[in-house]
Amino acid sequence: MDQGVDEETEILKFGPMSEAELREANCDHLAQTNGSSWVSQILVCVCCATAAFADPAPPLSPTNIFAPASTPAKSIFGLSLFVLTVTGVIFLVVFALLLYSVVKFRKRKNDDGREPPQVYGSNQVELAWTIIPILIVVALFMATARVIASVQKQARLDNAIEVVAVGHQFWWNTVIRGWVS
Numbered sequence: 712m713d714q715g716v717d718e719e720t721e722i723l724k725f726g727p728m729s730e731a732e733l734r735e736a737n738c739d740h741l742a743q744t745n746g747s748s749w750v751s752q753i754l755v756c757v758c759c760a761t762a763a764f765a766d767p768a769p770p771l772s773p774t775n776i777f778a779p780a781s782t783p784a785k786s787i788f789g790l791s792l793f794v795l796t797v798t799g800v801i802f803l804v805v806f807a808l809l810l811y812s813v814v815k816f817r818k819r820k821n822d823d824g825r826e827p828p829q830v831y832g833s834n835q836v837e838l839a840w841t842i843i844p845i846l847i848v849v850a851l852f853m854a855t856a857r858v859i860a861s862v863q864k865q866a867r868l869d870n871a872i873e874v875v876a877v878g879h880q881f882w883w884n885t886v887i888r889g890w891v892s
Contacts, residue, residue, distance in 0.1 A: 783862040790858045794851060801847070 779788040873888040
C-alpha cells in the first residue's frame with residue numbers, strides 16, 4: 712500500500728477489484744463466487760409468492776371485493792373472477808410465447824449474424840391476431856352487460872332507503888330520501 716493511503720480508503724476503492732485485491736482487503740466473502748446465487752434468488756421469489764398468496768390479515772375496510780355481502784356484490788364478484796381468469800390466461804399465453812421465442816431464437820455460437828428470411832403478409836396470422844382479441848372483448852362486454860342489467864333490474868325493497876351521493880372536488884354531499892328520524 713501507499714504510505715499516504717490508509718487501509719479503509721483502499722477497501723472503498725471505486726471500480727472493479729480483482730480477486731487478489733479483494734483478498735488483500737480482507738473481503739474474502741466477496742471474492743468467493745459460488746453457483747448457488749440463482750438458487751437463492753429462486754428461493755426468495757418462491758417465498759415472496761407464498762407470502763403474497765397466504766391467508767391475508769383481516770381487511771382494514773369493511774368493503775372487500777373478496778367477501779361480497781350484498782346481492783349485487785355476488786354477481787359483480789363473479790364477473791370480476793371471470794375477468795381475472797381471462798386476463799390471467801392471456802398473460803400465461805403471452806408469457807409462454809415470449810419464453811418460447813427467447814429460448815428458440817436466442818443467439819447461438821455458430822450463428823453467422825445474418826438476418827433470418829422475412830415473411831410478409833400471412834393472412835392466417837393477421838386474421839388470428841385481429842379476430843381473437845375482438846372475440847375476447849365481445850365476451851367481456853357481454854358478461855359485463857349481463858351483470859349490469861341484472862343489477863339494475865332488481866326491484867327495490869319496500870323498506871329501502873334511497874341515498875343520493877354527489878362527489879365534489881374535496882367532499883361528498885349526501886341526501887337521504889325517505890329517512891324519518
